[in-house]
Amino acid sequence: MAASSQTVGRGLFVTGMLIAGIWSVVQVSFVFMAGYDELVLMPVHLAFALAVTFALVPLVPPERKIDEGGDPRPRRNPVDAALSVLAIAASAAIMVFYLLNEDRLALRIPQVDPLTLADEVAGLALVVLVVEAARRTAGLGMTIVVLVFIAYAFLGPSLPMGLRHSGLSFGEFIDLQALTTEGIFGVPISVSATYVFYFILFGAFLDVSGGGRLFIDLAVSATGRYRGGAAKAATTGSALMGMTSGSAVANVMGTGIFTIPLMKRTGYTPQVAASVEALASTGGQVMPPLMGAAAFIIAQNLGVPYSQIVTAAIIPAAIYYIAVLFAVDIEARYRRIQPIPAEDMVPVRESLLRLHLLLPIVYLVYAVMTGRQLMAAAVESIGVVLVVSLFSAATRMGPRAVLKALAEGGSRAIMVAVPCAAAGIIVGVVVQTGVGVRFTELLVGLSRDNLLICLIAVSCGCIIMGMGLPTTAAYIMGATLFAPALHQLGVNALAAHFFVFYFACLSMITPPVALASYAAASIAGASASRVGWTTVRFGLPAFLVPYAFVAEPAMLMEGDLSDAAISFGTALVGVYALAAGNIGFLRRKNRRIESVLLIAAAFALIYPSAWVSLAGGLVFGMIFLWQGRTAGTEDGARTGGPEHETAVLKGRTS
Structure with a gap:
């Protein structure tokens, strides 16, 4: 049987x-x-x-x-x-x-x-x-x-x-x-049929040619020799994989099978290793140039070129991944995690011999940013993959590999196409019955026209809707029910849709149903619930990013570039302060009051007021300087004592 x-x-x-x-x-x-x-x-x-x-x-x-x-x-x-x-x-x-x-x-x-x-x-x-x-x-x-x-x-x-x-x-x-x-x-399945499928197919061809493994090898080569190198490699590799994947769970399973065991071998607990991978993989959905399928639907909903969505995503995605790197670096200093052992490092020469596999991504970015039709750009990029794969015997795609890539592309696409069709049923009912308009009126009324209350309600709603749903479906529902309320309270359309999109993505790591965290936990052999909450703790700065670009649209490249640069700088200091306060370590182990002040400084730095941000920066600076004076005298070896200083001098943790 x-x-x-x-x-x-x-x-x-x-x-x-x-x-x-x-x-x-x-x-x-x-x-x-x-x-x-x-x-x-x-x-x-x-x-x-x-x-x-x-x-x-x-x-x-x-x-x-x-x-x-x-x-x-x-x-x-x-x-x-x-x-x-x-x-x-x-x-x-x-x-x-x-x-x-x-x-x-x-x-x-x-x-x-x-x-x-x-x-x-x-x-x-x-x-x-x-x-x-x-x-x-x-x-x-x-x-x-x-x-x-x-x-x-x-x-x-x-x-x-x-x-x-x-x-x-x-x-x-x-x-x-x-x-x-x-x-x-409707729009969801239309986007799947005319845009998303072709980018998924491109990703399949790139993977079969060896491009996916190249991302991981490059990340290990670039970050492996630094403290906490395995976690930094996981973060960097997942960011690169996210450019072609767009699926948090697929990203976890594609990179996590390599990075999670590596993190465990270098000293990270299974729980933390899984959390870092889940957090990094979830960010792939907001990582230009491809992002998640929902990004194409944002462009369709707003009636703007996809290149504008890519441009808008640059600063938020950079802050997201830099925040993750801050968190893993602080954790590595706190736990004194070592670099990747030499025997686990990928020879740089081996990676350099496959660098030609990056050319299709370069071409795709160029084609998208210059306004080339998306379907054509993706198919042309597949052609570039086939051509550049011939440059080396190790990456050459023969007829069997081409057939495998075609089949892989179609089999991966069902995870977008089917939920999009199901979401279309929901959107049709919402539009036809008018419940969306009534829901907007209800949400605005309950928030009493207070934007902050409305933003908190929308973020919670997106996370709840995203529990167990694919990000694309969660975004579609959020955009239908929540985005109009934000727009009615004065949030510009791009920021409103990006706000919903980000929290739809973050639902993948938020318990009680956190699919990306649970997938990583299964690889690490850790408790799914504990991994979920640890991921939220490490990723707390990411939850503030959407509030930051709603408050300051310049972060979405809307407005003056100097405003965008200032917002980017203050946000980086803010997420660093938040990571330090959250983990409990800045230059040594924090006292409780120091952690509280660091978290308060982080919120102040992200707040859209120059004076409030300046006050937050001063608080952060004073704590930073104070801990520098007391780092060698408090909290023992784990918090910057003599053994730590010796390790720094030897280059083991720098």
């Missing part, structure tokens, strides 16, 4: 990877086509995503999903296999339906022209398949939220006054969700 289940699982896995490869080829072909309607590309995109999902992800998904490093060929029982094959066939039939009815669907008037029986059957099947695929890929949390909004669409007339609406009939619901570009085929 076990052998039979394994055979069935292997067969579906091969089928799924084959469909994924074909999907990649079809998507690339759209780049060279002209004149197709959105209701052709998006149904084709979604149908392939659904088919790949049902082939690769079992009815009862394993604890670790495909992009989380789980078994790529899980066992499938006969019932699971039969239902999955039926779902794959239904997905194909839905794609055929849309292709055959392309002209009619493009010309019909939504909510006016009557539905045919085929429209109703195809629409209902599509909704059911999307919900089930979301359950398999995004988990039960996403499924429950979608079902609640579907129920809300039908039960509107019987709800209390604050939530009541006229309700949707079955036909109106199907029309909205399956036959227009306001439901399932």
Whole structure:
């Protein structure tokens, strides 16, 4: 029986990877086509995503999903296999339906022209398949939220006054969700089909060529010889990986299997090692030039070029990662963590021989920043990967490697495409019923027009919504429900959407459901709950970054560059003070009052007032100087005593 289940699982896995490869080829072909309607590309995109999902992800998904490093060929029982094959066939039939009815669907008037029986059957099947695929890929949390909004669409007339609406009939619901570009085929899946897929495919080609491992090796070579080098390598490597990954959990599983054991060997506890990796990997979603899928949706929602989103993200991303490096450096000094042992260092010469693999990223950044169409830029960058891989026998991509990259790209894309489709159901209901407007009025009313109270409420709401949801889905819901309230209170649109985006990302490390922290804990062999809270403690400065750029939009490159430079400088001092106060060590172990003053100074430095920031800077400076005078006389060896000074002189911790 076990052998039979394994055979069935292997067969579906091969089928799924084959469909994924074909999907990649079809998507690339759209780049060279002209004149197709959105209701052709998006149904084709979604149908392939659904088919790949049902082939690769079992009815009862394993604890670790495909992009989380789980078994790529899980066992499938006969019932699971039969239902999955039926779902794959239904997905194909839905794609055929849309292709055959392309002209009619493009010309019909939504909510006016009557539905045919085929429209109703195809629409209902599509909704059911999307919900089930979301359950398999995004988990039960996403499924429950979608079902609640579907129920809300039908039960509107019987709800209390604050939530009541006229309700949707079955036909109106199907029309909205399956036959227009306001439901399932709305902005989220449109962005997945026209932008995100191509960048995921680019990342797959770069990984197969060896670019992913190069990032880790470069990070180890650059930081490994310094104190706490393993944690600094994890931070730097995850930042580089984040440029092409855009998924916190995938980043953890891609880099953590190398960096977490390395951190443990150099003296970090399993709990801290996992926390550093989770925090660094989560930042990859805000790391230019690719960022997470939600960044493309921000550009679409605001109607601005993606290059503007990349530019806006530079200072916040820099502060985020510098804050992480501050934290790991302070922890390394406090715990006296040593550099990476020589035997674990990657020879610099070996890394230099593969530096040509960075050329595709250079080209992609150039193409994006110069306004090249994103689909074309990503596909051209894939071509650059293929060309530069030929420069060395170790990186050369032959036909087998190309096929593997095509299949990998398609299989990774389901983790964005399916949640985007499910989020489209929610957005359609919110817009059609008007609940978004009422929610905005409620949020503004409860905050009594106080921006700070509203920001705190929105940040908590985004984190709660993001528990167990992919970042993209969490952002879409937050942008729909929360961003309008911030805009109504005077926050500019870009800052409002970035605020929601950041906290959707940070939900990946915030307990009680912190997917990135839990993935790292599984590698480190540490308690998932303890890793989650430790990650929050180390990442506390990151939680202040969104408040800083709402208060000072210059940090998003909006306004005078001199204002941006000043804000950047004060924010860096602020996050350093916060990290020192939070960890309990600046130049020696802090007294309790010193930690409290450092945390207060951090908030003052980030506050958008020159005088308040100056006061915070003075407090930080006085504590820094005072600890410099007393570092050798208090708290013993751990806090800067003679042994520590000797180590510094020997270069062991510098």
